[in-house]
Amino acid sequence: MSDKQPGFDTLQIHAGARPDPATGARQVPIYQSTAFVFRDADHAAALFNLQELGYIYSRLTNPTVSALQERMATLEGGAGAVCCSSGHAAQIMALFPLMGPGLNIVTSNRLYGGTVTQFSQTIKRFGWSAKFVDTEDLAAVEAAIDDNTRAIFCESIANPGGYITDIDALAAIADRNGIPLIVDNTTATPYLCRPIEHGATLVVHSLTKYLTGNGTVTGGCIIDSGKFNWSNGKFPSFSEPEPAYHGLKFHETFGHLAFTFHSIAIGLRDLGMTMNPQAAHYTLMGIETLSLRMERHCANAVKVAKWLEQDPRVAYVTYAGLPSSPYHDRVARICPKGASALFTFSLKAGYEACVKLIDSVNLFSHVANLGDTRSLIIHSASTTHRQLTEAQQIAAGAAPDVVRLSIGLEDPEDIIADLDQALAKATA
Template identity: 85%
Template sequence: MTHGIDTLQVHAGARPDPATGARQVPIYQTTAYVFRDADHAAALFNLQEVGYIYSRLTNPTVSALQERVATLEGGAGAVCCSSGHAAQIMALFPLMGPGLNIVASTRAYGGTITQFSQTIKRFGWSCTFVDFDDLAAVEAAIDDNTRAVFCETIANPGGYVTDLDAIAAISDRAGIPLIVDNTAATPYLCRPIDHGATLVVHSMTKYLTGNGTVTGGCVVDSGKFDWSASDKFPSLSAPEPAYHGLKFHETFGNLAFTFHSIAIGLRDLGMTLNPQAAHYTLMGIETLSLRMQKHVENAGRIAAWLENHPAVEQVTYPGLPSSPYNDRVSRICPNGAGGLFTVTLKSGYEGCMKFVDSLEIFSHVANLGDTRSLVIHSASTTHRQLSKEQQVAAGAAPNVVRISIGIEDPEDLIADLDQALTASM
């Protein structure tokens, strides 16, 4: 039977606890698990049997969350980890090697741009950033050493909507996976796998958890990529020395990436999600559709009001008819354009500072996707490490403020924005 998202967000991955009958997924706060006998232990360590060994690798609470997110995204499997940044490294780890590169969108979270332009160099990897509206440039940037294409469904901070179908077609022709960060959209607004994505990553810290309590990341595997079609992905197609020559794709089929990420990625990188964090996220996902509907409703109303304010030069919300990406919303995000956008103030950098400091209901924090409305000046914080050119390309120029609309009363939010904008002029 096929179930809708409102049912799946509550039930997927969650079954009554066999020991106690507990209906909510228990927090399995344990480090290790007792083996039935010596043969059972050996089979688990040799990947001949699926089960629990050690909570750096697998944990029943985390497993329930992995199943839920994979189900919502329409994937074959998923692996959860300690943060969204960890998820990005986990997604790349089986694909990359020294001298190899990825092609990524210029419209991305500032921390992602720093991670891809600076940190991954320490692994011998590199990244070419391209304007993903220029499809010819994306295709031209891919070379024989490219192993992935990376973008965000709804880009942070500007609310830019990526044409996933067009980018997926380019990735397919090149025979490389498309990795899509679906944090700002969530599977309620968009399922990137339906548009051709190979892997989907999330900062579960944001909308999936929704309450600003924990950090977490997830990588969802579509199960649709043929890792053995070429010799580009030996970690998945060639014999693995650590498991006596086992070939992950040959052995695990459409779950090859997921098993590799647990058996090698979590084993050696150790980016483990703790069970308490998994529990908070499971509870958050139960109300995902309800929250996202309210985020979208509030954001549309407030963005339209902001667009007509005398202190505002531009609003980037893709749900507005004035947005150049408005036509993509119905195709890529049919349930709405999300709750994230930026506002350009006529009063410039100093005006942005006054605006942020004058808000009362909005919280000035380095986060998004909370039930609370949030604000930050990206150029001086999340995108501070970038050059002026990179800031502008990412939609985080010095005269721009990022706004994450929560689920409060929209009239209260408008009143707060109005008094802060007046103070900024």
């Protein structure tokens, strides 16, 4: 048996998956069960006291979901992971143990529109707040941090523009200020980018996108690096006695897995943002082909982006995989295997032409999703970013004259042909 660490392609198939001990089933079974039988009263008490690992109730833990959590932690290089019902649920669960009334986060202004709304509006109901800054301006990021700041948040590859974030630089700022860096790695996936290796504390995902890859289920995940000192005086949820567990201190008791255990024992218990086992099963199957799909996604995106950049009807293309992109020099350092397949382009003819383009495609699907095997298209300003002001739309990379593409796995010539005929109709 070799001591060599298995490669990514091996881990995406085998991590977290073992033959079922009862039946020998090779694929991870769907444990469609609400609850699990205790051996005896002492076993039940030990599980509820967090003195023993095991399964109690599927809102907290489930064998199918646990397999997915182990796979995600392995692929991201983390200590542990917690899966939940959606990417948005993952973001709230990541913040939940860090925050309290009057506390804030500093976040990139280049985010998915739903995240901008969640951070600018919804979290106010918890008494939390967010400061939106251009994370390219590191001095502005540093200046935005105050005594009440509890995290920095960014996307590794920003949706919708495909901008690549300098994770190392933000991690250095977070370290200096004793706060975690949370990175949404949905657009990149761990195949293209591993934020923990660049200093991220927590990584969040919408598993709905590239990781599942087929547009069938929703899911989210938080991966814990296991490297942060939660006992630095800013995070009482981890360092102070927890009344619900007879004064247990999560960081003192669980060490590098403090965040993971807290997110299950408190987060899932009380917020109930549970992933169902069938969704976990579909996601596990999707991840088995992640590297193959991402290679094709990236190769197709390069071809389509180059074609669009040369088209006289197009004002600009934001794909970081193009040498003309200001973020191109970060590809080799942050995303060495490719710049993913999500980007935008601007039409010289403006808003109305964008809308007509959307209505004229045939191969592309007009949906509010990304990371599917199919090529997807959307006009962000009138849909996913509609709730934002025009200034916010522009800052997020979703200006009124911009269309977002998620390039799929079809023949690239067919993708280009569909865009060409739709552009002809939109600009006639």
